[in-house]
Amino acid sequence: xxxxxxxxxxxxxQEAETVTLSCTYDTSESNYYLFWYKQPPSRQMILVIRQxxxxxxxxxxxxxxxxxxxxxxxxxxxxxxxxxxxTAMYFCAFFVYNTDKLIFGTGTRLQVFP
Amino acid sequence: NAGVTQTPKFQxxxxxxxxxLQCAQDMNHEYMSWYxxxxxxxxxxxxxxxxxxxxxxxxxxxxxNVSRSTTEDFPLRLLSAAxxxxxxxxxxxSPRTSGRTGELFFGEGSRLTVL
Numbered sequence: 001x002x003x004x005x006x007x008x009x010x011x012x013x014q015e016a017e018t019v020t021l022s023c024t025y026d027t028s029e030s031n032y033y034l035f036w037y038k039q040p041p042s043r044q045m046i047l048v049i050r051q052x053x054x055x056x057x058x059x060x061x062x063x064x065x066x067x068x069x070x071x072x073x074x075x076x077x078x079x080x081x082x083x084x085x086x087t088a089m090y091f092c093a094f095f096v097y098n099t100d101k102l103i104f105g106t107g108t109r110l111q112v113f114p
Numbered sequence: 115n116a117g118v119t120q121t122p123k124f125q126x127x128x129x130x131x132x133x134x135l136q137c138a139q140d141m142n143h144e145y146m147s148w149y150x151x152x153x154x155x156x157x158x159x160x161x162x163x164x165x166x167x168x169x170x171x172x173x174x175x176x177x178x179n180v181s182r183s184t185t186e187d188f189p190l191r192l193l194s195a196a197x198x199x200x201x202x203x204x205x206x207x208s209p210r211t212s213g214r215t216g217e218l219f220f221g222e223g224s225r226l227t228v229l
Contacts (some may be wrong), residue, residue, distance in 0.1 A: 009154070033216045045204065045220035052215075091156060095216025100145065100164055101172065102206075102216045106156040 002027045004094045006105035013082045014113050020067075021077045021108045023092030031097035034068070034075045039107075040088040048090070051075065079110075087112045116140050120205050120221035127195045127228045135190040135224050137205030145208045146188040147218070150174065150201040157204065163188055195228045202226075 003026045013019035025034070036048040051059045051068050058066050063083075067076045079086055092105040118139045127133055139146065147162035149172075159172030163182040177199060179191040188207075192199060202225050206218035 004156075006156075035217065043202065043223045045206075045218075047217060050215065050217060093216075100162055100170070101159055102147075102218055103159075104149075104157040106154055 002029075002094055002096060002101075002103050004092050004103050004105035006092055006108050008108045009106070010109045010111070012111040012113060013079075015082055015084060017082055018078060018080050019082055019110065021079075021090050021092075021110065023075045023077070023105055025073050025075065025092075025094045027073070027094070027096065029096045033095045033097070034066075035093040035095070035102075036064070036066070036075075036077045037091045037093060037104075038086075038088045039091065040085075045091075049077065082112045084112050084114065086110060118205055118207055118219055118221035120203075120224050122224060123222065124225050125227070127192075127226065129196060129228060131195050132191070132193050133195065133226075134192075135203055135205075135226070137188045137190065137221060138186050139188075139205075139207045139219070140186065141207065141209070141219065142185060143207035143209050143219070144185070146182065147172070147206050148178070148180065148188070148190045149204045149206065150199075151204060151223070152201050160190065160203075192226075195226075197228045200226060200228045 005024045032053045034051045038046045038048045049061045063080045089107045094103045121136045148160040149157040161180040163169045205221040
């Protein structure tokens, strides 16, 4: 069975600083995708970043980047220059190619302080 | 652009009552799904559909029914609500045949309270 683990229920960071959220997953498959979704207080789920497992290069989206370690089955999210608007719940998610299920972790609540 | 629309946004039910959460998308997506979100448990898949007339169970299907008569609509039915079904429900869709990357487009969620 595929599982996603986020071991940090809550984190905090000061504005303009850098924070890293951890995610590990378990699968025996070789073709899959990994995601980070953001859920602000508005409750809307927003895609932050996506990583294809076959790509060795780490994905980046502006201030958001990932550290994808396939052998270790680790997929951490780094937020640089944190902003107050980054305050949200962050979910790591995992999708095996040719399946129909996106599996989510339990989430990390991030608070950005001024 | 409407995207994925869920109704109602909020609902309070009494134990044993039935109701339907509506979900509609205007993006011609083949894939639609329902998740529930509970504190400390993330999002868990209830049911999903890969096209009109096709549905399948996810991780937590008990107590819920779905149908997919059109590409646009994917309602979630609670036949006899229980307090354990108090949760926030999300409908999500994706263009299943477009690379099948797993990226989902979410509705705004529906908060359901069962007393």
